[in-house]
Amino acid sequence: MLTLIIPLLNSIPGLSGYIFPNEYELQWSILIVIYPYLTGLVAGAFILASLERVFKVEALKPIYRLSLLTALAFMFIAPLPLLAHLGHPERSFEMFLTPHSSSAMAMFGFVYAWYLMVVLLLEIWFDYRKDIVIWSNEKTGFMKYLYKLLTLGATDISEKAVAFDNKIGKIITIIGIPSAFLLHGYVGFIFGSIKANPWWSSVLMPIVFLFSAIVSGIALMLIVFMITSMIRWKSISMKCLNKLAELLFYTMLVDFTLELLDFIHRLYESEESITILSQMISNRLFISLIITQIIIGSLIPMLGLIFGRFGKLPDELRRMIYFISAILVQVGIFSTRWNVVIGGQLFSKSFRGLTTYKLDIFGLEGLLVSVVLLVAPIGILWVLTKVLPPWDTDAEVAKQVKDMSADATTESI
């Protein structure tokens, strides 16, 4: 058997140069690509929601609640790929019970728990509490009891109580912003702090992760907002869309600049690993890095956003450009995660060889499971919007339309 395998080793397609014998098997598969991607969407959607709440960006009001629910829906799924990837998932709880304080990964469990329990759930609860109490009185049957349960016994909706809710909600959001920064900055740190891996080891990693998270979160909310409005046959607030497109463009600009800086810095410093990294970029990562991430995922949507936002275009065309740009951004950010996680394992730590990654279709770490993990948050979001409708009532929409037309008249004057 072995005599058959060994001559084959040198001829495995995709392997070139010398890699350490233990490096033939890629350790972190597509599941670990999905994990930072989902976490980034959570952090991005939340940061967008807090813009409205803390910085009073009025135009974003229609998507405030929707962003929170989206963040929650993705948050539920985010740890699943990690769990599925463990050799012993049944021992995963040890990370909470016997955490190793010097490990970035162990501490991440607490950051995640803090964010889910203290920030997201609390903020959503305080924001919805008044509505939940009202619904628990209006609805009948099972839903009535569900809402009664969700009130957690706090049924006081006097003006004073609601004012208190708002105050606490705001405080939580203020705590929430650094927490969201921490959440995704931390994911970057998990990779950036590995000195053994020159592709990962960079002080810019947490910051690049953070900005790409905000980019992906805003693009996601653009898509979710447009699709949900379409499904509900409601006219979409162009003011909100324009604001989203603007924010998306600015954050993309920062993100792209940071990544470019990282790239130029590496090239200029030209350390020991530069030869193998250049080989990797020009051979293994050419499509996913140069074509998908930089051209399709960054440059084209940025141009699209400039053209769509600042060009004189009809709203229809504008919407279409925004939508396509946002989809391209998602593709770009996903390939960013891919290039970090998979790219970091395609070269040997001997700096003498490249290996290859073959994605399975079936199996726990295959394509099908990945698609399920990526689609599942959308299903969860659908359930969440049924239980906690994030939409404005018709009266509120009418008021917004009135405000908008007032704005339009003042602008034209």
Add this chain to the structure above:
Amino acid sequence: MKKENKTIRPEIERRAFLKNCSKTLPSLLFLVASFDVQSILAQENSSYDASKHNYAMGINIHKCIGCARCADACKTENKVPREPHYFRTWVERYVIPENGEPIVDSPNGGINGYPEIYEKRNIDSTFFVPKLCNHCINAPCVQVCPVGATFATEDGVVLVDPKWCVGCRYCIQACPYGARYLNPTTEVADKCTFCYHRITDGKLPVCVEICPTQTRIFGEKGKKSSPLRRFFKFNDIHTLKPGLNTKPKVYYAGLDGEVI
């Protein structure tokens, strides 16, 4: 006289004596049984004091003939999977031409030998480099393990607790030397232990014992009687990737600059 003796020595009747004996014998047996027999048998091990040792390994590259008996014996001794991609130790071959990039390989860790190289360029030097876990003083794998399953022992060996490891593979990513792998049967991280079960028993690691040329020297740092002392004294010592500040405890003599 006879009378006096009789008064001094208290007389114990035979019957009473036997009766007492029948009482003490079971209690004596009970006393013996209450000792943990295993702990008496294992006395040799419990007398082992980890704090008195600081293990390290020296590798003399000039002596290595690339037979890779060490890699083979290690797989047998430590039940490392026989498939070619799992190694606690392996031997790399370096062929350094006059001009251009060196040729490096280690097919199946060197266990089945190396293919012949028909090189048209002039060859400057060729040599073999045995590799294994460096049992670093600042071990990155120990630092990153989220549950503390990878730990450094008091006697300076880095070990993995297979009953505690969650199999997240973060340590494998953090090791700059590619010394770790995920054991496909146990689904936990695995690597060289310096044959911890042997060294705490006073034996040598199996790779050291089997090496026909005494390429590998096992001993203790900072002990006068250790064979490592002579090794340090008569050789120029280098470690792998010193720039990463991992402080390896596998020391190489005759290490070429091309070896990473």
